[in-house]
Amino acid sequence: MRSTQLSPLTSPISTSDRDLIAEIAQVLIPAGASGPSAAEVDVAGGRLDEFFEQRPDLKTAFVAIASRASGTDVDSFCRHLEASEPAVFQQLTYVIVGAFLLSPDARGWLGFTGLRGEFQTPIANDDYRLHELLAPVRSRPPSYRPTAWTPEESTA
Amino acid sequence: MPDDKVDAIIVGAGLSGAVTANELAKAGLTVICLEQGDWPEYGRSAVHRRDSEVAAEQYWQRDPNVRQDTSDYPIDDSGSDVAALMWNGVGGSSVLYLAKWNRMTPSDFRVRSHDGVADDWPLSYEDLEPHYLEAERQFQISGLAGDPAYPEGDGPPNPPLPIRAFGARMAKALNELGWSWWPGASATFPDPERSTKEGPESIKASTDVTHWPSALNAGAELRTNARVRRVLVENGEATGCEYIDSDGNVQTLHARSVILCANGIGTPRLLLLSATDEYPDGLANSSGLVGKRLMLHPFGAVAGLFDDDLDTAVSPLGQQIQSMHFYETDASRGFVRGAKWGLQPTGGPLAVTRSYPWEVANEVMYCENFHETLKARFNRAPMWTLVAEDLPVDTNRVTLSDTLVDGDGLPGAKIEYVADANSRALLKFHTEKAAESLIAAGAVETVVAPLVRSSGWHLMGTAVMGDDPANSVTDRYGTTHDVKNLHIFDSSTWVTSGGVNPVATQAALALWSSTHFLEEWYAR
Numbered sequence: 001m002r003s004t005q006l007s008p009l010t011s012p013i014s015t016s017d018r019d020l021i022a023e024i025a026q027v028l029i030p031a032g033a034s035g036p037s038a039a040e041v042d043v044a045g046g047r048l049d050e051f052f053e054q055r056p057d058l059k060t061a062f063v064a065i066a067s068r069a070s071g072t073d074v075d076s077f078c079r080h081l082e083a084s085e086p087a088v089f090q091q092l093t094y095v096i097v098g099a100f101l102l103s104p105d106a107r108g109w110l111g112f113t114g115l116r117g118e119f120q121t122p123i124a125n126d127d128y129r130l131h132e133l134l135a136p137v138r139s140r141p142p143s144y145r146p147t148a149w150t151p152e153e154s155t156a
Numbered sequence: 157m158p159d160d161k162v163d164a165i166i167v168g169a170g171l172s173g174a175v176t177a178n179e180l181a182k183a184g185l186t187v188i189c190l191e192q193g194d195w196p197e198y199g200r201s202a203v204h205r206r207d208s209e210v211a212a213e214q215y216w217q218r219d220p221n222v223r224q225d226t227s228d229y230p231i232d233d234s235g236s237d238v239a240a241l242m243w244n245g246v247g248g249s250s251v252l253y254l255a256k257w258n259r260m261t262p263s264d265f266r267v268r269s270h271d272g273v274a275d276d277w278p279l280s281y282e283d284l285e286p287h288y289l290e291a292e293r294q295f296q297i298s299g300l301a302g303d304p305a306y307p308e309g310d311g312p313p314n315p316p317l318p319i320r321a322f323g324a325r326m327a328k329a330l331n332e333l334g335w336s337w338w339p340g341a342s343a344t345f346p347d348p349e350r351s352t353k354e355g356p357e358s359i360k361a362s363t364d365v366t367h368w369p370s371a372l373n374a375g376a377e378l379r380t381n382a383r384v385r386r387v388l389v390e391n392g393e394a395t396g397c398e399y400i401d402s403d404g405n406v407q408t409l410h411a412r413s414v415i416l417c418a419n420g421i422g423t424p425r426l427l428l429l430s431a432t433d434e435y436p437d438g439l440a441n442s443s444g445l446v447g448k449r450l451m452l453h454p455f456g457a458v459a460g461l462f463d464d465d466l467d468t469a470v471s472p473l474g475q476q477i478q479s480m481h482f483y484e485t486d487a488s489r490g491f492v493r494g495a496k497w498g499l500q501p502t503g504g505p506l507a508v509t510r511s512y513p514w515e516v517a518n519e520v521m522y523c524e525n526f527h528e529t530l531k532a533r534f535n536r537a538p539m540w541t542l543v544a545e546d547l548p549v550d551t552n553r554v555t556l557s558d559t560l561v562d563g564d565g566l567p568g569a570k571i572e573y574v575a576d577a578n579s580r581a582l583l584k585f586h587t588e589k590a591a592e593s594l595i596a597a598g599a600v601e602t603v604v605a606p607l608v609r610s611s612g613w614h615l616m617g618t619a620v621m622g623d624d625p626a627n628s629v630t631d632r633y634g635t636t637h638d639v640k641n642l643h644i645f646d647s648s649t650w651v652t653s654g655g656v657n658p659v660a661t662q663a664a665l666a667l668w669s670s671t672h673f674l675e676e677w678y679a680r
């Protein structure tokens with residue numbers, strides 16, 4: 001039987017870890033700006049749980065990174081992590097921003113109603129606006145080099 | 157020949173495997189396709205769902221080293237400037253592709269003649285043109301004929317997609333600069349009926365949707381969760397394949413011919429895995445070129461930030477406009493060959509906090525800057541993506557990993573790839589020009605990623621075609637010089653990479669090779 005290499009971890013996040021995550025999230029997404037802060041949309045609570053329902057595979061690493069902030073000045077921890085370990089910082093911010101953006105309030109502030117399906121009605125081949133825009137392009141000679149081209153011909 | 161032999165085994169049910177299976181089955185041959193993965197489960201992450209941006213990066217993860225599904229094999233990319241990306245399952249990487257559709261140009265097949273480097277292909281644009289047209293019909297491509305970057309001729313069957321507000325903005329700017337552009341060609345279905353269904357299968361022409369139903373209907377058999385571990389050879393002829401099924405059992409399947417469609421990494425991996433006493437360096441490798449000359453299309457991206465809402469928060473399928481203005485070689489630039497630019501949206505809000513080109517942005521995204529930076533990017537950031545031609549170099553290569561194994565215990569692949577001075581100079585020039593065009597269109601800022609690491613979605617060149625067996629692995633039709641009934645119909649055979657997204661040429665080449673295969677079959 002083939003081995004499955006993913007092992008989703010389901011252990012709950014402890015209260016102390018959650019408190020620390022809340023602090024980190026509030027540093028990264030602070031109050032006082034044009035949009036809601038991390039605390040205002042409960043990033044470290046319900047949003048985080050929603051996030052990990054989708055991505056249980058990221059939980060252990062995320063909690064391990066966050067717990068490194070324990071006993072430090074969280075603001076300096078974040079800024080130092082970004083400068084010294086950008087890849088690890090990205091693991092941290094991916095979860096926090098991902099959780100933030102699951103909040104209807106955050107999405108409302110941004111005006112994001114969800115990714116739209118990509119279907120687009122094709123334009124008619126004779127759409128006049130497109131053809132007006134294309135007129136200057138069409139007025140120039142073709143730019144491709146034909147197969148029969150040889151170096152001798154090009155310098156002639 | 158024993159009766160239990162099928163006419164053809166196809167290894168890999170991806171883009172080229174699906175196109176090939178469909179052609180051969182419709183012609184009445186008995187075909188079994190062995191695919192190491194399974195059918196995609198679109199329900200697991202649909203674009204309409206609130207959590208789609210979060211969920212997509214797990215199930216639709218592009219990097220097999222991160223995804224680590226049972227269908228994946230590990231790829232040691234520690235010695236590579238670029239990570240290899242792919243989907244292993246029915247549809248192959250067309251399940252993930254962004255549906256940008258571009259033919260190569262005539263000069264792409266004549267790099268040695270034009271520019272004095274690399275080699276010419278043993279076939280021409282004109283040879284492939286009827287197959288491009290047929291591929292465009294089969295994939296129901298949307299686009300517009302008449303791009304001056306190509307010879308005159310018929311184009312895709314469906315009209316182009318709307319160029320959107322940001323496409324029009326950029327088109328005007330390019331007109332003012334005197335640079336050419338054209339509405340992008342895309343493999344997205346122009347069929348309103350489909351948009352009412354949920355999930356990507358309703359929108360995009362991936363081969364699990366466009367080709368497999370028809371191939372199966374015509375009698376092809378598709379065995380999923382079947383990982384081929386070696387091609388069997390006896391007396392200089394391929395006799396079939398050995399594969400491992402989902403229960404871990406080794407199965408043997410006999411065939412009159414074997415066609416490899418396992419992609420630019422999977423195909424050389426399998427040829428190397430198939431080494432025997434008779435073929436100690438791997439199968440079909442008398443030239444020593446199996447695995448060498450890996451080309452990955454080094455990739456740059458340039459986004460512009462605009463003050464107004466340009467509706468760029470949509471999924472990046474297809475391309476609004478494309479520009480091949482700087483595509484052909486101009487010796488005064490200090491490098492040869494060029495790149496296609498494709499204009500696309502930058503996606504949802506999570507996407508604009510990371511990924512390319514944002515990871516190289518200078519501004520600090522978080523803390524006191526978070527809200528304003530997100531607002532500035534969201535919906536206001538069109539992006540040029542640049543597909544650069546890279547030249548074939550023997551030291552850029554695929555070998556077997558001696559440290560990593562897949563779930564069946566088979567060696568993974570190792571890739572070594574260095575973007576050379578020509579590629580770097582090319583990307584520098586093109587990213588600067590792309591940024592100039594965005595500024596001309598009114599962008600207040602540009603974010604430039606000159607070489608994105610996580611961008612190895614095009615895998616080419618590792619079993620090159622040619623007329624001379626000493627310098628190539630297959631002939632112009634993908635038949636290996638060493639083993640006459642062993643064929644390669646994927647882009648491993650590419651001589652040079654061109655500077656455009658590869659699917660159009662991969663599909664056309666699979667049709668060209670299949671057509672010849674059938675002609676030979678009936679001539680026997």
Ligand SMILES: Cc1cc2nc3c(=O)[nH]c(=O)nc-3n(C[C@H](O)[C@H](O)[C@H](O)COP(=O)(O)OP(=O)(O)OC[C@H]3O[C@@H](n4cnc5c(N)ncnc54)[C@H](O)[C@@H]3O)c2cc1C
Pocket residue numbers: 167168169170171172173190191192193218227241242243244245246247248249250251252253254255256257258382383384385417418419420422423426613614615646647657658659660662
């Ligand atoms: C994220 C992403 C975006 C892309 N966007 C575009 C785009 O917009 N436009 C474009 O032109 N191209 C794009 N591409 C590239 C395009 O999808 C690929 O070039 C194309 O799918 C390659 O076709 P193929 O047949 O060579 O291989 P694939 O489609 O990769 O199929 C190979 C198949 O072989 C199977 N296989 C491999 N080894 C074995 C084995 N030992 N046994 C059994 N099965 C095996 C694999 O599981 C896989 O299903 C994109 C690719 C990616 C990953």
